[in-house]
Amino acid sequence: MKSVDRLIAALKRLPGVGPKQAERLTLHLLRAPHSEVEGLVEALRAAKADVRRCARCGDFTDRETCRICADPARDQSLLCVVEEPPDVAAIERTRAYRGLYHVLHGALSPLDGIGPERIRARELVERARASGGALKEIVIATDPDAEGEATALYLARELKGLPVKVTRIAHGVPMGGDLDYIDEMTLSYALSGRREF
Amino acid sequence: MKSVDRLIAALKRLPGVGPKQAERLTLHLLRAPHSEVEGLVEALRAAKADVRRCARCGDFTDRETCRICADPARDQSLLCVVEEPPDVAAIERTRAYRGLYHVLHGALSPLDGIGPERIRARELVERARASGGALKEIVIATDPDAEGEATALYLARELKGLPVKVTRIAHGVPMGGDLDYIDEMTLSYALSGRREF
Numbered sequence: 001m002k003s004v005d006r007l008i009a010a011l012k013r014l015p016g017v018g019p020k021q022a023e024r025l026t027l028h029l030l031r032a033p034h035s036e037v038e039g040l041v042e043a044l045r046a047a048k049a050d051v052r053r054c055a056r057c058g059d060f061t062d063r064e065t066c067r068i069c070a071d072p073a074r075d076q077s078l079l080c081v082v083e084e085p086p087d088v089a090a091i092e093r094t095r096a097y098r099g100l101y102h103v104l105h106g107a108l109s110p111l112d113g114i115g116p117e118r119i120r121a122r123e124l125v126e127r128a129r130a131s132g133g134a135l136k137e138i139v140i141a142t143d144p145d146a147e148g149e150a151t152a153l154y155l156a157r158e159l160k161g162l163p164v165k166v167t168r169i170a171h172g173v174p175m176g177g178d179l180d181y182i183d184e185m186t187l188s189y190a191l192s193g194r195r196e197f
Numbered sequence: 198m199k200s201v202d203r204l205i206a207a208l209k210r211l212p213g214v215g216p217k218q219a220e221r222l223t224l225h226l227l228r229a230p231h232s233e234v235e236g237l238v239e240a241l242r243a244a245k246a247d248v249r250r251c252a253r254c255g256d257f258t259d260r261e262t263c264r265i266c267a268d269p270a271r272d273q274s275l276l277c278v279v280e281e282p283p284d285v286a287a288i289e290r291t292r293a294y295r296g297l298y299h300v301l302h303g304a305l306s307p308l309d310g311i312g313p314e315r316i317r318a319r320e321l322v323e324r325a326r327a328s329g330g331a332l333k334e335i336v337i338a339t340d341p342d343a344e345g346e347a348t349a350l351y352l353a354r355e356l357k358g359l360p361v362k363v364t365r366i367a368h369g370v371p372m373g374g375d376l377d378y379i380d381e382m383t384l385s386y387a388l389s390g391r392r393e394f
Contacts, residue, residue, distance in 0.1 A: 001259050007244040010237045015225050016218055023283055028212050029241065030248050030257060031302070037245050040207045041238050044226065047204040048234050051227050060227060062198050086220055105228070 004030070056127075058103040058120050060085045068092075068101060075099040077136040081124060081155065083107050083143055091141065099139075102127065107147035108154055121155060128162050137165040144171055201227070253324075255300040255317050257282045265289075265298060272296040274333040278321060278352065280304050280340055288338065296336075299324065304344035305351055318352060325359050334362040341368055 004026060011022040029037055053059070054066035061067070068074060068088075078099025082088055088101050106119040116122070128135055140155055142148035152168055159166045171189035173182055182190075201223060208219040226234055250256070251263035258264070265271060265285075275296025279285055285298050303316040313319070325332055337352055339345035349365055356363050368386035370379055379387075 001244075001247060001257065003240070003244040003247040003259070004257065007240040010240040013233075014222055016221060021213055024213060025211055026244070027281060027283065030244060034245065036210075037241060041241060043200070043204040043207040044234060044238060046200040047198075047223070047227060048231065050198060050200040060198065060201065062200070084224060086224065 057101045058105060059088050059101060076134055079135055080139045080141050082141050083148065087141065104151065107142055107151040109147045116154065121158065124155065125158050128159055128164050133163055135164050137167060139167050139169060141169045254298045255302060256285050256298060273331055276332055277336045277338050279338050280345065284338065301348065304339055304348040306344045313351060318355065321352065322355050325356055325361050330360055332361050334364060336364050336366060338366045
């Protein structure tokens, strides 16, 4: 049936959904009560209608300026740069950070045609420049993979010359890890970044 | 945001979608153009509105009786029993079968609380009985796994006494397989089911 094929095709377009999973999801949805499918539709539309990007940091929010940017208790001299909105949530969960954020919505990836204009890089530089010295440190917390490292280097270079300290989150052995199973790159970072007790 | 959490929760309820994938899908959908999300919603609703179950075989269809059941050229004496609608499509693709189908919409799974009343087992027995001898053979083509085998045995027992031959699809080595990599169970079936050239 055409409508079924169209649903499979629409689901297959979602990231990480292969042909088999698209078929399985379709089977489930066709068999599910109407109320369940309408619940999903409503959840989709409500989230889509509610959510916009914070005018300052770019994080997802339901207001003009997000809760964190609007909170005067946050340290306005510290800015943490992350790739995606869930990264903000992950750092917030640590309760170890009290500064502001800047969400890039991506990372540089020349192979996928994602250059600086596709991530919120210019906005970061503008923001640092416009702060007029209020901003003291920018912590680049992009992912510790090839794209994240390239993005970190690019941003550090772009921010050079501005009166702000630019730092990178530490690389090292993850807690609970087994040294035996950790790759050489991480281990060498852990060694070179060693600290005194 | 509540609406985002609700969308993640709704996606997590889908089969085979874990917490990480639900988050990733939500991120994608929030970032996607409105038109893409509405396209998905429309595809969902259209499929849901179009599709019902064939009154005879239980397969998904957009009419009262599906194309196959309504086709007088199909062999009315042969009935193939499968678990799911995609199994019908898979057998049709072989072009080696010209009979009718019966879709169970599931398989027996006591551990998941799926008993005979949850699959279209009674309908199959009724259908065989009501055929008045026109039906000569029922080929049970449930999956070759524990649930499928249990379902096949259960159906064979239920159909006993009716004037119809009940058969099971052959188990054996799959084409293109490497004997070295085939499990002992399959291999022993392949040996015991050997045929003369």
